[in-house]
Amino acid sequence: METTPQLATAATDAPASPLAIAASGITKSFGDVRAVDAVDLTVHAGEIVAFLGPNGAGKTTTIDMLLGLSKPDSGSVSIFGRSPRAAIAEGFVSAVLQTGGLLKDLTVRETVQLTASLFTQTRPVDEVLERAGILDIGSRMVGKCSGGQQQRLRFAMALLSDPGLLILDEPTTGMDVTGRRDFWNAIREDAARGRTVIFATHYLDEADAYADRIVLMRHGRIVADGSATEVKNLASGRTVRAVIPEADVAALAAFPGVSSIESRGSATLISTSDSDALARHLFTRTDAHDVEITAHGLEDVFISLTSEGSAS
Amino acid sequence: MSTSTASATDRVSLERSVPPLGAFNLTFLRIEMVRKLRNRRTILFTLIFPVAMYLLVGYPQRNEPLTSTSIAQGGLSVAAYLMVSMALYGAMMSATQAGAAVATERALGWSRQLRLTPLNPVANVATKLIAGLVFGLIAVGGTYIAGALTGVRMDPEQWIVSGLVAWLLGGAVFTTLGLLMGYLVPGENTAQITSLVIVFFSFIGGLFYPISMMPELLQQIAAWTPVYGIGEIARAPLTGEGFDLGALLNALGWLAIFATGTALLFRRDTKRV
Structure with missing residues (x-):
């Protein structure tokens, strides 16, 4: 999909509606560990936002606070101008969580019926089962469903209230490739109807392909926030990959423009803002061979912005 | 996943309302009942066991007088004693399982899933406890019907008062025990462990044979x-002698102990959702 500038999307979709998410300075500590550290996040109605970050970056903790499942130590969260709990009670926001348990002794359909009974207005049960791709297994016991089918069931439950904001924590875990593609098509369709979607994922290609905007977290802070193109540009430069016999790592690290060096098997990977100069140096001053030069992708940004020791 | 059901013109509405009563509703209660009826272990230990125990142990003693008044003179039999005891057992078992399920579902993450809906946690617990009480009433009713059909004769007040005490007082004390057990040993084995605890307390507490023996x-x-x-x-209406203060203190004391323990563990547990 094309990466649309976020502000333009928001302006055309919802000129007067309140912000889907307005979080300011939210902080949460567990003991001595500051899981989320003064995060500000503003999401306009209709945006699709990917939440990226390594394990322990604070994504799930942030999502818990957005949903009112845990209370920030400080800072405030507002969902469509309401407290998270009020937004859930009115059916404005729903979520597919990694940890949401299901009752094994209910059928798929009963689980959705039960959930539907808790809201004032819902979409028809059969409609959400169909959209989640589990209409044909409605009478199956949840305990007999595969992990992917249970994940689709959670998705069906989240669709019931036709929420203005849908929050998804690792939504495609356990799904096969076809399942993932169908899932994202359903999400894109919803976004066209004005639904705001936030999803945490560790599949970089999903973030790249389906999000209007990428928010990158590390150590409880947001380290990058923008369209996929903007975020990719943050890791400017290229990677030079070469086999360098008796490489002088210290000298290469000190070479102008070089930001990092990594050994991978017999090859050395060097990130640099001046790949031409480095290549020239490798060819003329060393015995380097098998030299490849590649532009940075989202994965490089992810690694460079979230790895240990990088500046935050 | 289908593309047919929602068109792009069908906008997501931001006009909503909050359900009354914390989203308590009869569909939820019905599905809770269906879950219980589907659980063979629940049916066996809550409904079949009390009736079977009455028929096996109580019925053969239908001519054994409970008090010094002989049965021919209108006195009650040991069978009546055991019928009330078994009804109480069914009510206790049902209440305990309902209480334990609250903490078990919390441990399994279902409560967390429900936190994504308008359902108020109090309405959730109330629904489970009501379902437990309805099931307890079925257990008491079933045992009493078995008793009535096999010759237990009591005054209407004796039937009603003993039945209500067994159902509601047994329900109250053992719902809190179930909640407590659920928080102490949350997980899928809570039901079995609590069943063993109930059986043990029932033996030592004189449900299966008279304490005087x-x-x-x-x-x-x-x-x-x-x-x-x-x-x-529960059995006091049978003898007409009333119960001593010790029995009342015992019931209230244990209710207080179980409720306090539950409250303490609940507070510890709510640090996470």
């Missing part, structure tokens, strides 16, 4: 156990 030492111990008090109170 126990050795002296055991009788003294029995008076301190949690089934003793509610058992004495």
Whole structure:
């Protein structure tokens, strides 16, 4: 999909509606560990936002606070101008969580019926089962469903209230490739109807392909926030990959423009803002061979912005 | 996943309302009942076991007088004693399982899933406890019907008062025990462990055979156990002698202990959702 500038999307979709998410300075500590550290996040109605970050970056903790499942130590969260709990009670926001348990002794359909009974207005049960791709297994016991089918069931439950904001924590875990593609098509369709979607994922290609905007977290802070193109540009430069016999790592690290060096098997990977100069140096001053030069992708940004020791 | 059901013109509405009563509703209650009826272990231990125990142990003693008044003179039989005891057992078992399910579902993450809906946690617990009470009423009713059909004769007040005490007082004390057990040993095995606890307390508390037939030492111990008090109170209408203060203190004391323990563990547990 094309990466649309976020502000333009928001302006055309919802000129007067309140912000889907307005979080300011939210902080949460567990003991001595500051899981989320003064995060500000503003999401306009209709945006699709990917939440990226390594394990322990604070994504799930942030999502818990957005949903009112845990209370920030400080800072405030507002969902469509309401407290998270009020937004859930009115059916404005729903979520597919990694940890949401299901009752094994209910059928798929009963689980959705039960959930539907808790809201004032819902979409028809059969409609959400169909959209989640589990209409044909409605009478199956949840305990007999595969992990992917249970994940689709959670998705069906989240669709019931036709929420203005849908929050998804690792939504495609356990799904096969076809399942993932169908899932994202359903999400894109919803976004066209004005639904705001936030999803945490560790599949970089999903973030790249389906999000209007990428928010990158590390150590409880947001380290990058923008369209996929903007975020990719943050890791400017290229990677030079070469086999360098008796490489002088210290000298290469000190070479102008070089930001990092990594050994991978017999090859050395060097990130640099001046790949031409480095290549020239490798060819003329060393015995380097098998030299490849590649532009940075989202994965490089992810690694460079979230790895240990990088500046935050 | 289909593309047919929602068109792009069908905008997501931001006009909503909050359900009344914290989203308590009869569909939820019905599905809770269906879950119980589907669970063979629940049916066996809550509904079949009390009736079967009455028929096996109580019925053969239908001519054994309970008090010094003989049955020919309108006195009650040991069968009636065991019928009330077994009804109480069914009510206790049902209440305990309902209480334990609250913490078990919390441990399994279902409560967290429900936190994504308008359902108020109090409405959730209330629904489970009501379902437990309805099931307890079925257990009491089933045992009493078995008794009535096999010749137990009591005055209408004796049927009603003993039945209500067994159902509601047994329900109250053992719902809190179930909640407590659920928080102490959350997980899928809570039901089995609590069943064993109930069976043990039932034996020592005089549900399966009259306490007066126990050795002296055991009788003294029995008076301190949690089934003793509610058992004495439930069977009091049968003898017409009333129950002593100790039985009432026993019932209220255990209710207080279980409720306090539950409250403490609940507070510890709510640090996470």
